[in-house]
Amino acid sequence: MLEKEAPHLLEKRETKERREGLPELNNATKGKVVLRFAPNPNGPLSFGHARGLVINSTFRAMYDGEFILRFDDTDTKVKPPMLEAYAQIQEETEWLTGRKPDRVIIASDRMDVYYQRAREMLSQEFGYVCQCPAEVFKEHRVTKTECPCRNRSTQSNIELWEAMLDGQFQPGDVVVRVKTDMTLKNPALRDWPALRLQDTTSHPHPRQNIGSKYVVWPLLDFQSAVEDQAQGVTHIIRGKDLMDSTRKQTLLYQHFGWTYPETMYWGRVKVHEWGGFSTSQMRKDIETGTYGGWDDPRLPTLGALRERGITSEALRGFWLELGITQKDISVPLATLYAHNTKSVDDTAPRLSFLRNSNVFELQGEDIPGNLELATHPNHPSMGTRTWNLETGTILLEESDCHQNKVRLKEFADIALHGGIARFQGLQRSDKRPIVHWLPDGCGGPATLIETANGVIHRTDGYLEHHEHPIGTIVQLERIGYAKILDDKTLIVCHEAKSEGA
């Protein structure tokens, strides 16, 4: 009896173990999973985009599948694409996921595919050209009534379609709709628009070979649905704001006789310290000079985070930990910083940096000529740095100079009097505070950049000499992690905790 139950209990016990990482995908076969992430290249990637990249690319790895990066650049007016973003997004994707996407698709290169499907839709009578003004159709949608255009003949639909392509209409005059059902419970799904006109003469597409070539453009729901089918996408994981997109697209798939991919959604994420940022708004603020550029450290772009020393590993850990719940959440940056500390501490060389340094003359007997310090306290293999004491003068941070007795870290006890630092022996003799310091001549002027509450602060100071290459993330002792931007500038990785937040 007990033996009978034992295996059962054991099995159950295992399922209760805390799940590590992402959950399983429904209907997924190893080697046959195709995922995609489809940003609009109207600017470089931001923090939020990282979620789509991390989640989708991690599933790709889990199932040994394929990952597609797709540029949904089908709006030239409301969210005009930015030419430089195409290359930048690809580069950032590779940085973040550690791998090139298996395929890169640009929607504006695929217009013939969308046109072909639109034509099929019209000739197979599950789409129609609608000439109702937006306001009028809205009325139909609300009252669940069909608009007169809905019963147009196939012949007439095709003719109007040709006229659209031919430029015989103005944007706003005409649109191609998917025939669903005007009595559908969900108003969002009622005869939704699939393609519309754009004035690409006054708003040309920034890609040279596209420019003003097309006036008829697919809308997201149509373009995305058709492209997912064309690429054989098996699983779509995206924000839950696109849940109705799934429903719209499923209706389209039914018309075409296709099977819609498996879908999963994540909720909205807000970061306490950032509020709402939109790519369009950032673009404006950069143009007006509010921000210095896309990698301005105050901005939540991937470029900015990377620039100030947030590693791709930390970003991955952060998003994987949030997973794919549909809950709307608000997270503090401290969570991201905790991941970053983990990813960075083990390899960050230690350096001394003095903000507002004061000079003291070091006096006393038996003072050694130089000093050897570990580059990293836990890793002797990272080598040592040597400080020469022969100038006889040392520097301390101003804020550490108000005490009479301090211990110079890794060196000696001293007593401070006026401009004199009296050497009191190498041994630590009491519990006096330990401060970081530098011998004069062992460093040079440098600036530390830090952002706090949306303001950039620059602190001039005295930085220990080093030979770490630009881009190295170091730890400034007693200050925090910082990234080397050039030979005289560093930027703080994790902004200080803001009080009262």
Place this chain on the structure above:
RNA sequence: GCUCGUAUAGUGUAGUGGCCCAUCAUGAAGGACUCUCAUUCCUUCGACCCGGGUUCAAAUCCCGGUACGAGCACCA
């Protein structure tokens, strides 16, 4: 208004009827280690939205309420 979705510690997250007086992380507080206010380690704090129902048994299923979010664009 209509439609859809979500509700577990301060913040995130695990948990799909008994292993749960609930997991892990982060945070806060305390401590150990350390010649950094770093790292590492230990301890403590702290939660199943509310009300009904089903059941021997509910965080887990059902109904209602409440709260929050999203969609209803010729944006993505």
